[in-house]
Amino acid sequence: MNEEEEKEHYKFELKVQQSTAKIEDQKETTTGSPTPEIPSTRTETETKTRDEKTKSSCTAQYRDPIHWFGFLVPSALRSSQTIFVRAVEEDIPEILRLDMELKQVEINVRRTRKQISKLSNQQFRKTSKVKEHGASSSFEA
Numbered sequence: 814m815n816e817e818e819e820k821e822h823y824k825f826e827l828k829v830q831q832s833t834a835k836i837e838d839q840k841e842t843t844t845g846s847p848t849p850e851i852p853s854t855r856t857e858t859e860t861k862t863r864d865e866k867t868k869s870s871c872t873a874q875y876r877d878p879i880h881w882f883g884f885l886v887p888s889a890l891r892s893s894q895t896i897f898v899r900a901v902e903e904d905i906p907e908i909l910r911l912d913m914e915l916k917q918v919e920i921n922v923r924r925t926r927k928q929i930s931k932l933s934n935q936q937f938r939k940t941s942k943v944k945e946h947g948a949s950s951s952f953e954a
């Protein structure tokens with residue numbers, strides 16, 4: 814068995830264990846007593862070593878959280894997941910990029926307003942000096 818087949822086999826076994834656990838839980842709630850456990854053909858150490866190997870290989874692989882809801886998930890849930898993933902991967906980075914651009918434009922606007930204010934103050938000083946100079950010269954004559 815190659816590594817891919819082992820992963821698939823492990824995933825299948827996990828799903829079977831989860832479904833049997835759900836069935837046992839349902840039986841407990843309906844009957845009130847737990848069902849007897851079926852003895853395993855594997856020894857405990859074999860199961861632990863095999864589980865450790867497959868867990869380490871599966872943790873590196875992406876695990877889709879939609880499988881938390883079982884095998885047959887509603888199409889609305891799948892479409893919601895698709896829309897959410899698209900928003901996270903495309904829309905949010907675009908919004909952040911636009912926000913950065915907007916902040917840069919705001920900075921440029923503030924700089925420009927400051928320059929305009931400085932230029933208008935300089936112009937006002939020049940005109941007031943000219944008026945003062947012109948007024949003082951008219952008194953001299």
